[in-house]
Amino acid sequence: MTAVQISVFLENKSGRLAEVLRAAAQAGVNIRALSLAETIDYGVLRLIVDKPGEARRSLSDAGFTVSETEVIAVEMPDRPGGLAGIVDLVTKRGLNIEYLYAFVGRRGENAIVVFRVDDVSAAVAALQQGGARILSASELAAI
Amino acid sequence: MEFMDRGRLRALQAERLRECVKRVYEKVPHYRRKLDAAGVRPGDIRGIEDITLLPFTSKEDLRENYPFGMFAVPMEEVVRIHASSGTTGKSTVVGYTRADVALWAEVMARTLGAGGTQAGDVVQNSYGYGLFTGGLGAHYGAELIGASVIPTSGGQTKRQLQIMQDFGSTVLCCTPSYALVIGEEGKEMGVNFADLPLRVGFFGAEPWSQSMRQEIEAALHCHALDIYGLSEIIGPGVGFECLEKSGLHINEDHFYPEVIDPTSSEPVPDGELGEVVFTAFTKEALPLLRYRTRDISRIIAEQCPCGRTVRRIQRVTGRTDDMLIIRGVNVFPSQIEEILMRVEGTTPNYLLVVDRKPRGLDELEVEVEVSEQVFSDEMSKLEALSEQIRSEIDNMLGLRVAVRLVEPKSIERSAGKAKRVIDRRDLGR
Numbered sequence: 001m002t003a004v005q006i007s008v009f010l011e012n013k014s015g016r017l018a019e020v021l022r023a024a025a026q027a028g029v030n031i032r033a034l035s036l037a038e039t040i041d042y043g044v045l046r047l048i049v050d051k052p053g054e055a056r057r058s059l060s061d062a063g064f065t066v067s068e069t070e071v072i073a074v075e076m077p078d079r080p081g082g083l084a085g086i087v088d089l090v091t092k093r094g095l096n097i098e099y100l101y102a103f104v105g106r107r108g109e110n111a112i113v114v115f116r117v118d119d120v121s122a123a124v125a126a127l128q129q130g131g132a133r134i135l136s137a138s139e140l141a142a143i
Numbered sequence: 144m145e146f147m148d149r150g151r152l153r154a155l156q157a158e159r160l161r162e163c164v165k166r167v168y169e170k171v172p173h174y175r176r177k178l179d180a181a182g183v184r185p186g187d188i189r190g191i192e193d194i195t196l197l198p199f200t201s202k203e204d205l206r207e208n209y210p211f212g213m214f215a216v217p218m219e220e221v222v223r224i225h226a227s228s229g230t231t232g233k234s235t236v237v238g239y240t241r242a243d244v245a246l247w248a249e250v251m252a253r254t255l256g257a258g259g260t261q262a263g264d265v266v267q268n269s270y271g272y273g274l275f276t277g278g279l280g281a282h283y284g285a286e287l288i289g290a291s292v293i294p295t296s297g298g299q300t301k302r303q304l305q306i307m308q309d310f311g312s313t314v315l316c317c318t319p320s321y322a323l324v325i326g327e328e329g330k331e332m333g334v335n336f337a338d339l340p341l342r343v344g345f346f347g348a349e350p351w352s353q354s355m356r357q358e359i360e361a362a363l364h365c366h367a368l369d370i371y372g373l374s375e376i377i378g379p380g381v382g383f384e385c386l387e388k389s390g391l392h393i394n395e396d397h398f399y400p401e402v403i404d405p406t407s408s409e410p411v412p413d414g415e416l417g418e419v420v421f422t423a424f425t426k427e428a429l430p431l432l433r434y435r436t437r438d439i440s441r442i443i444a445e446q447c448p449c450g451r452t453v454r455r456i457q458r459v460t461g462r463t464d465d466m467l468i469i470r471g472v473n474v475f476p477s478q479i480e481e482i483l484m485r486v487e488g489t490t491p492n493y494l495l496v497v498d499r500k501p502r503g504l505d506e507l508e509v510e511v512e513v514s515e516q517v518f519s520d521e522m523s524k525l526e527a528l529s530e531q532i533r534s535e536i537d538n539m540l541g542l543r544v545a546v547r548l549v550e551p552k553s554i555e556r557s558a559g560k561a562k563r564v565i566d567r568r569d570l571g572r
Contacts, residue, residue, distance in 0.1 A: 007520030009513045011550045037522050041547050042513075044520055063552050065513050069520045098521050116520065 001124050001134045003073045004052040005114065008045040009065040012038065020045060020059060027051075027058030032143055033114060035101035046101070048073070048114060050141040071114050072123055073135040078104060078111040086113055089130035095123050105143055112143070144396050145253060145451040152452065156399055156424075157191040163424035164188050164197065167432065170215040173208055174432065194399065194422060195410060200434045202235060205375065210236040216428050226274045227374045227473050237276075237374050238428040244283065246425060250380035250394045251284020257385040257392065257449075258343040258368045260314050262289030265340075267307055269317035269325075270348065270471070271297045276378025277348050277471060281316040284380065290314065297321060300328045308339065315344040318471050319351040319359060319367070320504050326362030336364040345370050347379055348471040349505065350459060350568070356388070369458055375434055376421050382456060390443045390455030397425045400456060401433065402442050405463040413444040418463050419456060437463045465564060467497055469505045472542045476563040479509060482535045486528070487517050492551070499568040508545040509536070512553065 010016050017036070024031060024047075033048040049055045052068060059066045076082040083102060090097060095117055102113040112135065117123040127134055135143075147155075165185040167174040177198040178185070187196060205213055214221065216238075223239040239247065260266065266285040270277030278296055285292045293310060295303055297317065303325060306312065315322065322344055329336060341363060347370035359367040371382035371391045381398050382391035393400045398421045403410050405418040419438045423431045439462060443455040467474045476495055483491055492512040499505050511532065519525055529546040536544050 005520065007518070009518050009548075009550060011553060016550075039522065039526070042525070042549070044522060044525070046520060063550075065515055065518045065551055067515060067518050067520060098523075 001072070001128075001136060002070045002120060003048065003114070003135065003137045003140045005069040005071040005116070006047040006049060006052055006055045006059070007067045007069050008047070008059055010036075010043045010045050012040070012042055017045065019062070020064065023058050023062040023064075024049065024055055027054050029055040029058065032140065033101065033103040033112070035099075035114075037099065046099075046114075048140060052137075069116065070120055071116050072120065072127065073112055073114050073140050074127055075105070075110045075112055075133045075135055078109060082111060083113055086127070086130075086132055089126050089132060090115065090117065090123050093122065093126045095119055095126065112140075145257075145392065145394075145453050147396070147452055149452050152396060153191050155396060157189070159396075159424040160191055160194060160399070160422065161185070161188050163422070163430050164432070167215055167430055171213060171430075173204060173213055191399070194401065194433065197422075197432045199408065199420065200431050202375070202435075202437075205235050206233055209233050211238065213431075214238050214428050215430055216240055221428050223279075225276045225279075225374055225378065227276070234274075235375060237378075240427040243377070243426050243428050246397060247280060247377050247380055248283035248287040250377065250397060251280050252287040253394060254370055254380050254383035255281070255284050255288055255290070255314065255316075255345060257383050257451075258314075258345060258366060259386065260285065260288055260290055260343070264288075264290040264313045264342075265293065265311055266290045266314040266316065267293045267295055267303070267310075267312035269295050269297055269303060269315065269321060270379075275348075275471060276372070276374045277316075277318075280372070280378040280380055281345065285314070285316075300324055301332065304329050304332060304334055307341065308334065311340045313340050313342045315341060315363070315365065317344070317346065318348050319346040319355055319369075320349060320470065320499060322346055322359045322363060322367065323355070324504050326359065330362070336362065339364070341365045343368060345383075347371060349468045350461075353458075371456070371459065373436055373438075375429075375431060376423050376436075377426065381421065385447065385449040385451065387447055387449050389447065390457050392447065392451050392453050392455050395453050398423050400442060400454065402440065402456075403435075405437075405439075413442045416441045416460070419459075437466065439463060467495070467507070467564065467566070469497060469507050469542060472540055474507065474540060474542065478540060479536065482539055483509075483511060483532065486532050486535060487514075491517075493563070495564045497564070497566045497568055505568060506545060507542065508547055510547045510549045510553075512551045513548045514551060 030050045035046045076086050098116040100115045104111045168185045181198045220240045221238040226234040226236045268281045272278030343366040356367045368384040372379035382393045401420040402417040411417040419436045438459045440456045440459050494510040496508040532546045
């Protein structure tokens with residue numbers, strides 16, 4: 001019940017993000033969501049895409065350092081408190097969230113949050129027990 | 144000594160060389176083997192010109208005999224041990240007998256004396272005290288002169304400046320880049336160096352340039368003199384500038400200089416650039432025959448207007464190997480490579496960038512390409528990786544560096560050997 005995130009190492013140099021996006025576009029990869037974390041010298045670009053395998057190959061070929069990361073994507077109601085309820089399910093079990101990012105789905109009724117946790121199976125169990133709807137990789141790709 | 148008639152000096156050098164070769168042949172197995180292999184008997188050495196018959200000594204010879212194998216005296220006679228970093232894990236170890244420590248004080252006293260240091264001077268010694276020879280070398284020399292030594296060692300610049308003002312330091316000993324730091328920091332603190340009694344500074348342990356001399360002299364309002372030395376020969380005190388500031392006088396009654404072609408190992412005529420080689424014939428614990436310094440310079444045979452008869456070498460203009468000297472610490476790219484290999488499990492592609500920051504101090508930045516093996520989507524793990532590299536280098540070399548993670552292939556690869564070092568310091572002569 002997990003999804004694949006494509007993570008890319010990026011130096012803080014102008015034009016590098018655009019090059020990642022161009023390489024993905026040329027490979028016919030559609031980006032569903034993205035987040036960028038950065039320090040003074042470098043950043044990590046995290047991508048949810050429709051074709052993770054294609055994305056990884058094309059970015060590696062373009063010379064980027066790429067890895068696949070197991071993440072959890074959860075659908076949540078797009079209203080105040082929606083995200084708080086989901087985060088509570090995980091953290092109340094004492095599980096550590098490394099990072100998360102959220103986006104609004106195409107239909108607009110529900111939003112989606114992507115989690116990176118250290119203990120994936122425990123987090124999946126906690127979310128399921130709490131009644132959260134975890135999206136499969138194919139559901140995520142089809143958004 | 145420095146003003147001795149050259150004919151007498153050569154006779155003295157010849158006598159000392161003969162005695163030294165005889166001594167190392169008897170006492171140091173390494174030299175016995177080398178001399179036997181070269182077919183040279185101690186009795187073959189008559190004049191100083193016969194020095195070219197002798198085999199060279201290299202840093203590798205010291206490493207192979209690590210730590211004390213090259214010592215010519217039993218450990219009971221060794222009263223001091225210093226060490227500097229070697230090309231790989233093992234450091235270069237040097238030992239001194241009581242007489243060697245006295246000799247060192249003597250040559251450092253000449254060095255400081257050439258800049259006018261005398262009893263009554265207040266010498267602020269900001270060279271690091273420790274395994275590094277800079278601190279104790281300058282200390283003993285200044286004490287021998289009878290000056291008042293303040294052993295401030297390096298760092299804590301504000302405190303250094305406070306002491307300089309309150310104690311009325313007239314002489315400063317430190318690396319040239321630290322002199323600039325003192326100048327900058329003092330300016331910020333509102334110190335007016337023109338009003339201070341500081342008169343002369345002895346700056347060495349790292350390469351510097353004529354333009355840096357002007358900068359330091361303008362900032363600190365004192366004479367800035369270059370000093371030269373390496374721990375294998377004795378430490379600081381091998382060569383020194385006089386107030387003419389035109390080349391380094393060599394204490395050649397103890398350290399005989401030659402300049403050779405680094406490729407053919409043949410001596411080059413005076414005045415031509417080459418690798419500087421020293422024979423330390425009077426040292427008891429670690430006498431060295433024709434030690435290859437890897438420093439590039441030339442011999443200035445003309446007599447200096449100051450009247451000293453000992454020959455000079457030009458300010459060192461480079462190295463025959465890839466050794467970097469950063470804030471007095473010797474750094475070989477191979478050492479960094481070893482550390483990266485240990486941290487990452489593989490040798491990553493890396494680049495060392497040396498720069499002299501506007502505030503003066505030399506900085507080493509280690510750029511490391513992030514491979515897929517070490518890449519993490521979590522920033523904290525990437526930060527931990529660079530922190531680990533940073534602290535391992537600090538532990539191994541005693542040098543704080545900046546570590547920058549870069550994308551693969553952003554470091555230029557050349558067809559043959561990868562270019563590992565970019566030196567942006569202005570060392571133009």
